[in-house]
Amino acid sequence: xxxxxxxxxxxxxxxxxxxxxxxxxxxxxxxxxxxxxxxxxxxxxxxxxxxxxxxxxxxxxxxxxxxxxxxxxxxxxxxxxxxxxxxxxxxxxxxxxxxxxxxxxxxxxxxxxxxxxxxxxxxxxxxxxxxxxxxxxxxxxxxxxxxxxxxxxxxxxxxxxxxxxxxxxxxxxxxxxxxxxxxxxxxxxxxxxxxxxxxxxxxxxxxxxxxxxxxxxxxxxxxxxxxxxxxxxxxxxxxxxxxxxxxxxxxxxxxxxxxxxxxxxxxxxxxxxxxxxxxxxxxxxxxxxxxxxxxxxxxxxxxxxxxxxxxxxxxxxxxxxxxxxxxxxxxxxxxxxxxxxxxxxxxxxxxxxxxxxxxxxxxxxxxxxxxxxxxxxxxxxxxxxxxxxxxxxx
Amino acid sequence: xxxxxxxxxxxxxxxxxxxxxxxxxxxxxxxxxxxxxxxxxxxxxxxxxxxxxxxxxxxxxxxxxxxxxxxxxxxxxxxxxxxxxxxxxxxxxxxxxxxxxxxxxxxxxxxxxxxxxxxxxxxxxxxxxxxxxxxxxxxxxxxxxxxxxxxxxxxxxxxxxxxxxxxxxxxxxxxxxxxxxxxxxxxxxxxxxxxxxxxxxxxxxxxxxxxxxxxxxxxxxxxxxxxxxxxxxxxxxxxxxxxxxxxxxxxxxxxxxxxxxxxxxxxxxxxxxxxxxxxxxxxxxxxxxxxxxxxxxxxxxxxxxxxxxxxxxxxxxxxxxxxxxxxxxxxxxxxxxxxxxxxxxxxxxxxxxxxxxxxxxxxxxxxxxxxxxxxxxxxxxxxxxxxxxxxxxxxxxxxxxxxxxxxxxxxxxxxxxxxxxxxxxxxxxxxxxxxxxxxxxxxxxxxxxxxxxxxxxxxxxxxxxxxxx
Numbered sequence: 001x002x003x004x005x006x007x008x009x010x011x012x013x014x015x016x017x018x019x020x021x022x023x024x025x026x027x028x029x030x031x032x033x034x035x036x037x038x039x040x041x042x043x044x045x046x047x048x049x050x051x052x053x054x055x056x057x058x059x060x061x062x063x064x065x066x067x068x069x070x071x072x073x074x075x076x077x078x079x080x081x082x083x084x085x086x087x088x089x090x091x092x093x094x095x096x097x098x099x100x101x102x103x104x105x106x107x108x109x110x111x112x113x114x115x116x117x118x119x120x121x122x123x124x125x126x127x128x129x130x131x132x133x134x135x136x137x138x139x140x141x142x143x144x145x146x147x148x149x150x151x152x153x154x155x156x157x158x159x160x161x162x163x164x165x166x167x168x169x170x171x172x173x174x175x176x177x178x179x180x181x182x183x184x185x186x187x188x189x190x191x192x193x194x195x196x197x198x199x200x201x202x203x204x205x206x207x208x209x210x211x212x213x214x215x216x217x218x219x220x221x222x223x224x225x226x227x228x229x230x231x232x233x234x235x236x237x238x239x240x241x242x243x244x245x246x247x248x249x250x251x252x253x254x255x256x257x258x259x260x261x262x263x264x265x266x267x268x269x270x271x272x273x274x275x276x277x278x279x280x281x282x283x284x285x286x287x288x289x290x291x292x293x294x295x296x297x298x299x300x301x302x303x304x305x306x307x308x309x310x311x312x313x314x315x316x317x318x319x320x321x322x323x324x325x326x327x328x329x330x331x332x333x334x335x336x337x338x339x340x341x342x343x344x345x346x347x348x349x350x351x352x353x354x355x356x357x358x359x360x361x362x363x364x365x366x367x368x369x370x371x372x373x374x375x376x377x378x379x380x381x382x383x384x385x386x387x388x389x390x391x392x393x394x
Numbered sequence: 395x396x397x398x399x400x401x402x403x404x405x406x407x408x409x410x411x412x413x414x415x416x417x418x419x420x421x422x423x424x425x426x427x428x429x430x431x432x433x434x435x436x437x438x439x440x441x442x443x444x445x446x447x448x449x450x451x452x453x454x455x456x457x458x459x460x461x462x463x464x465x466x467x468x469x470x471x472x473x474x475x476x477x478x479x480x481x482x483x484x485x486x487x488x489x490x491x492x493x494x495x496x497x498x499x500x501x502x503x504x505x506x507x508x509x510x511x512x513x514x515x516x517x518x519x520x521x522x523x524x525x526x527x528x529x530x531x532x533x534x535x536x537x538x539x540x541x542x543x544x545x546x547x548x549x550x551x552x553x554x555x556x557x558x559x560x561x562x563x564x565x566x567x568x569x570x571x572x573x574x575x576x577x578x579x580x581x582x583x584x585x586x587x588x589x590x591x592x593x594x595x596x597x598x599x600x601x602x603x604x605x606x607x608x609x610x611x612x613x614x615x616x617x618x619x620x621x622x623x624x625x626x627x628x629x630x631x632x633x634x635x636x637x638x639x640x641x642x643x644x645x646x647x648x649x650x651x652x653x654x655x656x657x658x659x660x661x662x663x664x665x666x667x668x669x670x671x672x673x674x675x676x677x678x679x680x681x682x683x684x685x686x687x688x689x690x691x692x693x694x695x696x697x698x699x700x701x702x703x704x705x706x707x708x709x710x711x712x713x714x715x716x717x718x719x720x721x722x723x724x725x726x727x728x729x730x731x732x733x734x735x736x737x738x739x740x741x742x743x744x745x746x747x748x749x750x751x752x753x754x755x756x757x758x759x760x761x762x763x764x765x766x767x768x769x770x771x772x773x774x775x776x777x778x779x780x781x782x783x784x785x786x787x788x789x790x791x792x793x794x795x796x797x798x799x800x801x802x803x804x805x806x807x808x809x810x811x812x813x814x815x816x817x818x819x820x821x822x823x824x825x826x827x828x829x830x831x832x833x834x835x836x837x838x839x840x841x842x843x844x845x846x847x848x849x850x851x852x853x854x855x856x857x858x859x860x861x862x863x
Contacts, residue, residue: 060844060851067845073806078604142802240852 058242065245074140076241084138086180089237089246091188092133092145093379101154105161107386108376111327111360112163115372122369123211125202126158128167129331129377130174130190132183151380166205173197173204184249187235189300192252195334202373203342212370214320216342224254227282234297251291251299253334255282256341261316266308269357275305285313285337304333304348309355311336311348318344325367327351327360328375329383335375343371351376351384360386395438396557397588397644398595400850406435414652418576425544425571428652432553436515443514446484447551453480454524455546461532462539474532478525485521488514493719516557518716522683523550527564529687537565545571554648558641560659560679567654574653584650589839591643594817596846599636601810605629605803606773612799613783619796623786625803630773631766632814635663638677664765664818667758668743669733672765680716684709703735710734717772722780726771733764 068076074083081091115124133139133147151169158165168174174182174197182194203218205211233251234243262284266275277284290302304311313336324343326332329352340346347367349356364372376384395402410431417424437444454477461473488511495508527549530536540546548571549564609626612618618626642659649656659679666672673681689709695702707728714727737743746754767784774780804811 057851060848063845064848064852067848071809075802075806079608079806140802140805142798142800 061239062242062244065241065243068241069245075143076237076245079143081237081240082139082143083246084133086138087246088132088180088183088185089187089241090132090139091237092139092143093147093150093381094144095146096150096153096381098153098157101150101157101382104382104386105157108374108382109161111364111374111386112161114361114364122364122372124164124372124374125205126163126165127198127202127328127373127375127377128155128165128169129375129379130169130182130194131379132188133379134179147380149380151377154377154380154382166202168198168201171197171201173200184233184235184300186233186238186246186249187298187300188237189235190331192254192334195331196254196338199335199338202339206371212322214322217319219256219338219341221254223257225257226252227255228252229291229299232294232297233299235300236298239297248297251302253282253286253303254338256280259317260341262340263314263316264305265312265314266305267310267312269309269355271310271358274308277305281337281341285340300330300333304336307333307350308348309350313337313340313346313348315340315344315346318342320344322370323347323367324371324373325349325364325369326373326375328373329378331378332373332375335373339373351386353383353385355384357385395435397641397648398592398600398850400847401438402435403592403847403850406431411651414576421571421573422544424652425548428553429544429548429551432548432551432556435553436551436556446488446514446517447520450481450484450520450524451547451550452543453477454528454550455540455543458528458531458539458546459541459543470532474528477528477532481521481525481528485517487511488517490715490719519559519561520550520556522561522680522716523563526561526683526687530564537568540564540568552649552654554645554654555656558638558645559677560642560645560657561683562656562679566657570654576651576653580653581651584647584652586836586839587647587650588644589647589843591640591645591647593839593842593846594636594643595640596849597842598810598814598817599633599640600849601807602629602633602636602814605807605811606633608803610773610779610783613779613786617792617795618783618786619792619799620787620789621793621800622796622803623783625800627766627770627783627787629807629811631664631769632811632818634769634772635660635818636814662819664762666761666765667746667754668737669730669761669764670737670743672761673730673734680713684713688712703739706735706738707731720775721777722771722774725777726768729764729768729771 065076075081076089081089084090112124112126114120115122128151131147131151133145136143136145136148139145155165155167174194177191177193177197181191183190200218200220203216207215207218229251231248231250233249235249238246238248260281262278262281264275264277264284265273268274285304287302287305290296290299290306301307307330319342321344323345324339324347326336326339326346326348328335328348329350332348332350336346336348347369349360349363351360376382376386395406397403410428413427413431414424417427433444433447436447457473457477457480461470461477464470464473487509491509492511495506498504499506499508527546531539546564549562549567552562552567555562606626606629609618609622609629612622612626639660646656646658657679659677661675661678663672663676666675689705692705692708693701694705710727710731711724712727713730714724717723717727742757746757767787770783770787771777771780774783
């Protein structure tokens with residue numbers, strides 16, 4: 001061994017040199033990896049960033065969808081979204097226990113109690129949701145869905161608590177819309193037709209039951225021009241499989257043909273003003289950039305100028321001085337736009353998790369609306385966070 | 395890093411091809427490049443274990459090289475045993491120490507410190523390759539020690555087979571490490587093979603994996619029915635073959651692209667006539683490794699029947715343990731060992747050859763049944779889960795709801811299941827016969843490749859099953 005080290009000095013140096021160079025190389029490698037993962041020590045995140053920025057991503061998703069269609073597959077996203085019998089993408093829902101429904105209603109009860117106090121001049125209504133899967137038979141064999149059961153359970157509890165419910169599922173305006181047109185095929189949202197029919201249902205309900213001091217004008221189809229962008233809308237489900245799987249939807253809205261003048265203000269969670277617009281109904285309330293951008297596929301965001309935590313619409317040509325508060329998830333955006341035609345001011349609060357974080361009770365007391373529409377039900381479930389600060393502490 | 399990731403396909407892979415092309419006539423330079431690329435490939439998933447990996451390469455090369463200066467055989471062997479011991483100790487520490495101490499605490503109520511080790515990716519594969527090199531040079535004297543550390547480094551670290559095999563021998567790569575030519579024909583064959591494996595993994599293995607995962611989710615929710623349990627077990631039988639053989643296809647294909655020849659790892663395992671036959675066809679590089687470095691050194695069948703059975707038992711116990719530190723793997727390996735010993739004891743293969751076709755078919759069916767049931771043990775997280783799963787396979791509970799769900803999954807994954815089955819049993823469709831790829835050709839494979847990429851873009855992260863070992 002000694003002989004080796006004496007005679008092979010060069011080799012020993014080579015080994016040391018190699019070890020040193022290797023060490024330097026690996027140090028550089030480690031540096032590269034650390035730099036690459038600097039934001040979060042996860043290679044997967046770095047890879048995901050790479051995936052997100054890959055060129056032609058949407059084209060690949062279209063190919064994926066086309067393949068799924070060719071293979072005759074009716075499920076996407078690992079059995080969470082299915083094609084129903086008439087080609088709409090739907091997400092079956094698991095059964096919810098009575099306890100969970102009770103808990104959610106308990107959270108909301110202080111709001112209902114405030115609105116039903118004897119000295120309160122504010123009237124309210126709780127709006128049910130439309131169900132995109134009314135019949136299980138629409139789904140492939142083996143797919144279970146509890147949307148209808150959940151909705152029925154919720155309705156029972158609402159009645160037990162004597163909450164003022166307007167069930168739009170039974171409304172004649174809704175029934176007049178063919179089932180396959182009540183929702184977008186490629187999106188989880190209801191269609192413009194459903195939103196408009198619900199708007200008409202609400203106004204007729206208010207007038208028929210003399211809930212407000214003044215009668216409201218019921219606008220009909222003849223007061224609007226249908227604006228249709230054919231084959232432009234690919235919604236939240238559709239973007240997962242591209243346009244060849246389930247096709248695109250037409251994006252439609254009804255623009256008033258009479259003169260209008262609106263102001264629109266949007267606020268973030270901290271109450272800071274984030275957007276301000278004015279003009280006629282379409283200019284002030286519809287996001288024109290989204291409407292005109294041929295690449296932007298989720299056109300639903302055009303309603304109420306994309307998604308805001310709090311939106312305020314002021315109708316400068318209103319027939320009255322009444323104020324309406326709509327506490328609703330994203331379904332409420334087109335609804336608010338149509339309701340704005342009948343009120344001097346409509347405000348919309350989004351109760352979804354992580355959105356409006358203020359106290360609904362103090363907000364209602366401060367704002368003192370004439371009418372409150374609570375539209376927090378989504379496919380038979382209540383979504384959103386309604387805990388008051390006391391409840392949160394508890 | 396995995397082959398079935400966009401970062402590899404559109405990042406590292408093109409770099410390899412371009413640099414590989416420009417260095418095609420400079421083998422030494424290409425070796426250095428491939429070694430560095432292999433380190434990048436390895437360190438992508440878990441950078442901190444690159445030091446351990448580097449230590450394994452350097453320690454094995456250094457000790458074997460030093461042993462070449464020993465004049466006495468026993469010194470050479472001593473150094474070899476020392477090198478192998480270091481390898482086994484590292485493997486033991488990272489793979490088994492935590493589990494063994496935890497089990498000791500559980501069984502004997504002790505409170506031994508349980509080391510919180512994380513299994514370095516591919517440790518079982520590269521350690522076995524390193525041991526193979528050390529044993530061949532120092533203990534068996536098959537060839538002299540390699541002076542060039544880059545060659546040994548590249549042999550152990552060569553990225554195509556680094557993480558999930560096949561386990562290659564130094565002698566397989568020795569001449570190619572010295573001199574090789576990247577021919578267009580070999581390159582195109584390699585690319586086709588890589589593409590074939592890529593598509594097989596993404597389109598078939600990952601698809602049937604959804605069924606297996608669902609079966610185990612249902613098991614945990616006590617909702618697993620008999621029919622879905624069988625579907626899940628069959629799906630896993632296909633998944634593990636498609637997944638692992640796809641990795642081997644990609645490894646062999648990449649090897650070809652750089653002028654290396656990597657041994658085949660599968661030969662239609664689900665066409666096996668007996669359990670012994672199955673293991674002559676499944677993960678062949680591992681079976682041969684255990685045969686050459688454990689079974690034969692223990693005496694093989696040269697010392698007598700009893701000793702041969704004992705040797706077989708040792709080999710199968712080690713085979714089970716090699717797959718992981720869990721009772722499921724030990725029992726899985728032990729049952730295979732028992733079946734192999736019984737088949738040998740009763741001279742089953744001779745009996746079947748002499749018997750009728752009915753006997754052969756019946757035993758083939760039994761073999762497949764054993765394989766399917768043992769894959770359930772292999773897939774389960776613990777023995778209790780495996781037993782519950784197998785119980786569900788023979789129980790009538792939740793039958794009607796289970797049947798509807800089974801129909802749903804069958805209808806959604808019918809193509810993946812049928813194609814997977816055909817590929818696993820049909821010689822014309824199997825890559826081992828090298829016909830499918832040549833027959834369907836470039837255009838079809840490119841279309842399948844684009845479809846596979848679309849699956850990846852869709853966001854399915856698909857690690858290979860054998861990464862865990």
